[in-house]
Amino acid sequence: MNLETPYLPHQQVRRSGPVQVNPGALCGDDARVYGPGYSCVCKIILERTGIDLSRYKGQQMHRRLNAYRQRQGFPSFYALASSLERDRESLGSLLDYITINVSGFFRDTEQWEGLVRRIVPILRKLADRNREVFVWSAGSSGGQEAYSVAMALDRHMGRRFRVLGTDIHRPSLDKASSGRYSEDEVQGIPPEILNAYFSRDGAAYTVKPSLRRLVTFERHNLLSDPYPSGVGLVLCRNVMIYFTAAGKDHVLRNLSKSLVPEGVFFAGSTEAIVDANKYGLTQIMPFFYQAM
Numbered sequence: 001m002n003l004e005t006p007y008l009p010h011q012q013v014r015r016s017g018p019v020q021v022n023p024g025a026l027c028g029d030d031a032r033v034y035g036p037g038y039s040c041v042c043k044i045i046l047e048r049t050g051i052d053l054s055r056y057k058g059q060q061m062h063r064r065l066n067a068y069r070q071r072q073g074f075p076s077f078y079a080l081a082s083s084l085e086r087d088r089e090s091l092g093s094l095l096d097y098i099t100i101n102v103s104g105f106f107r108d109t110e111q112w113e114g115l116v117r118r119i120v121p122i123l124r125k126l127a128d129r130n131r132e133v134f135v136w137s138a139g140s141s142g143g144q145e146a147y148s149v150a151m152a153l154d155r156h157m158g159r160r161f162r163v164l165g166t167d168i169h170r171p172s173l174d175k176a177s178s179g180r181y182s183e184d185e186v187q188g189i190p191p192e193i194l195n196a197y198f199s200r201d202g203a204a205y206t207v208k209p210s211l212r213r214l215v216t217f218e219r220h221n222l223l224s225d226p227y228p229s230g231v232g233l234v235l236c237r238n239v240m241i242y243f244t245a246a247g248k249d250h251v252l253r254n255l256s257k258s259l260v261p262e263g264v265f266f267a268g269s270t271e272a273i274v275d276a277n278k279y280g281l282t283q284i285m286p287f288f289y290q291a292m
C-alpha cells in the first residue's frame, strides 16, 4: 500500500502483526490433504505475490485450482507449478481465475438504502468531528463498490469524505482506476445518478472527474498488509467468505481496530458477524456494525 496518500498519512498506518504465513502448513497440511504438487503451486503463488492460499477455504480453493489446471491442459499440479515458475503471464492468468472479482454498483440495493437512512447521520457526526470521513472499500474489485459509496455520500452528506478502494488483484485495480464501465455494468445505477456521475462515450460509461478525484485505489492484501487507521466507514463485502476462520478472524480484528470510535463496518449479505462483541463492535442493523 502506498502510505503517502493525503488521508492515509504514514503515521496512521498500524502494523497488523506478523504475517501469519506458515510455510510448514503449506508444505505439510496442504500437501497431506491435496498432495505435494498442489502445495508446490501454493508455495510459488505465496513467493511471487505474497498471497497465502492456506488462509482461504481449502476445499473451495483446491476445487478452483484443479478446474484451472484441467482447463489449461496441465496433467498435474507439478506441471502447472513448473509453468508458473517459467512464465509470469501464466501466474497472472491463474490469479485472474482464483480471485473472484464479481461485483456491481449498489449491490444488494436494500442495504444501500439502509446506509443512507441510518448510517449517513452517523457519518455526518464523524465529519463534524474530524472535518471529513475516511471511507475504505476493502476488496473493491473493479471499483463498483468504492464509486457506489462515493455517489451515495456525495448525494446525502456532501463532499466531506474520501474513499480508498483496495484489492489484491492488480487488473481489478487498473479497471477501477480507469473508471470505465460497459452498459451492462452500469445497469444497477438509477438513471438520474448515472447522468450525474458518468459521461457516455459510445458504449462505455466513464466516471466524471469530479467524483473520480474523491476515490483512490491501491493494492492491499487483507491477510498480510498493515491496516490504515482513522477509518469512519469500512466496507468489506463478499471477500471474507473465501477465507478460513483464522483468516476471517485476522481481518475482523484488524478492520475493527482501523475504525474510529463510532465508525461503521458494512458487511456482506452472507457475512454476519456472530461474535461482534469480541471485536469491539455492536450490530446496529443487519449488515452494519459500529465500533464501541
Ligand SMILES: C[S@@+](CC[C@H](N)C(=O)[O-])C[C@H]1O[C@@H](n2cnc3c(N)ncnc32)[C@H](O)[C@@H]1O
Residues within 6 Å of the ligand: 099, 100, 101, 102, 103, 104, 107, 138, 139, 140, 141, 142, 145, 166, 167, 168, 169, 172, 220, 221, 222, 223, 236, 237, 238, 239, 268
Ligand atoms: C467477490 S469480490 C467482492 C467485490 C465487492 N466488495 C463487492 O461486494 O461487490 C472479492 C474481491 O476480494 C478480493 N480479494 C480476495 N482476497 C483478498 C485479500 N486477501 N485482500 C484483499 N482483497 C482480496 C478479490 O480480488 C476480489 O476482487
